[in-house]
Amino acid sequence: MKKRMKINRISIGTRGSKLALLQAEWVKSELHKIHPEIEIRLIKIKTTGDKILDVPLAKVGGKGLFVKEIEEALLKGEVDMAAHSMKDVPTVLPEGLHVAAICKREDPRDAFLSRISNFEFQISNFKSLPQGAIIGTSSLRRSCQLSHIRPDLKIVQLRGNLDTRLRKLDEGQFDAIIVAVAGIKRSGWAERITEILEPEICLPAMGQGAIGIECRIDNEVMNNIVGALDHKETSICVRAERAFLKRLAGGCQVPIAAYARIIKSQESELNSKLKTQNSKLILDGLVGSITGERIVRGYMEGRPEEPDALGIKLAGDLLARGAKKILAEVYG
Numbered sequence: 001m002k003k004r005m006k007i008n009r010i011s012i013g014t015r016g017s018k019l020a021l022l023q024a025e026w027v028k029s030e031l032h033k034i035h036p037e038i039e040i041r042l043i044k045i046k047t048t049g050d051k052i053l054d055v056p057l058a059k060v061g062g063k064g065l066f067v068k069e070i071e072e073a074l075l076k077g078e079v080d081m082a083a084h085s086m087k088d089v090p091t092v093l094p095e096g097l098h099v100a101a102i103c104k105r106e107d108p109r110d111a112f113l114s115r116i117s118n119f120e121f122q123i124s125n126f127k128s129l130p131q132g133a134i135i136g137t138s139s140l141r142r143s144c145q146l147s148h149i150r151p152d153l154k155i156v157q158l159r160g161n162l163d164t165r166l167r168k169l170d171e172g173q174f175d176a177i178i179v180a181v182a183g184i185k186r187s188g189w190a191e192r193i194t195e196i197l198e199p200e201i202c203l204p205a206m207g208q209g210a211i212g213i214e215c216r217i218d219n220e221v222m223n224n225i226v227g228a229l230d231h232k233e234t235s236i237c238v239r240a241e242r243a244f245l246k247r248l249a250g251g252c253q254v255p256i257a258a259y260a261r262i263i264k265s266q267e268s269e270l271n272s273k274l275k276t277q278n279s280k281l282i283l284d285g286l287v288g289s290i291t292g293e294r295i296v297r298g299y300m301e302g303r304p305e306e307p308d309a310l311g312i313k314l315a316g317d318l319l320a321r322g323a324k325k326i327l328a329e330v331y332g
Helices: 018-034 068-076 140-149 162-170 181-186 220-227 232-248 307-331
Strands: 009-014 039-044 081-085 097-102 110-114 134-137 154-157 176-180 195-197 211-216 256-264 279-288 295-302
Touching: 009 018, 009 068, 018 039, 018 081, 018 162, 018 181, 018 211, 018 220, 068 081, 068 097, 068 211, 097 220, 097 232, 110 162, 110 181, 134 140, 134 162, 140 154, 140 256, 140 279, 140 295, 162 176, 176 181, 211 220, 232 256, 232 279, 232 307, 256 307, 279 307, 295 307
Parallel strands: 009 039, 009 081, 134 154, 134 176
Antiparallel strands: 081 211, 097 211, 110 176, 110 195, 256 279, 279 295
16 A cells, blocks of 8 residues: 655745735745645745846736746746746747646636726726827737727736836826736735626636646645645636637747636536536637737637637637737737
């Protein structure tokens, strides 16, 4: 009979930003609920993406820059696991690593934030933006979709942590900014949300709102511990979104978005556990030009048991309808 190893101490690798630490602390607290006997500590690791704040992500290599150094620490055994925002995790992982768990997702949508004056939002919603309004965002995905709806808007690069973005908004540098609902809620700033943008206006990023835990594949003990935090429904949806992105071979250099959700039948609603055989997986996706002039958007339904197949199928459909040409233009 195989003897089970006992673990006394766990280290979690994380970025040092306020939001990343809040997410890692949440993972730590959830693990403590299951294993109160284990000492868990956070190891802050500065990534390339954290060091370069004055250049758009699309020009410095994309979102893989937020995980590279943490993954190196994992492979060297300097940390036991890593907590990431899934939207920052590349679809191709280094050999020897895998995402062992995807935690229950927060709201995946984007938030519209305007300045507050006399306890009221100066601009009540996205539709009320004046002609030529200045919008701050760090995302090509967001700027593409918003420019497609409102070509008159002036989209300005905005990076930095959430506190910095809010400060720049309140100083009057922008009429509004767009950030992830999940990040602003986790940071305790939910009251600053002027409006939550529905996917019809701004389709979310792949994996947005979900925290992923990455481990070494050969660390069986750690995988068993982490596996308890995996949320089945979230994992299915994020897998579909990431399969869509992987098939497109896309990164931060091109506007790509996807949003999956599971619609349960009346029968499965009666059961607290997800009954995939009585449910359907729905996936929306898009590829757009950087200027927002062209957007190819699609929608498909499939089986929750086959999320990767659905993502690949929808990506193929978009490629055939014009996305291939857009991608070729962007990548040169």
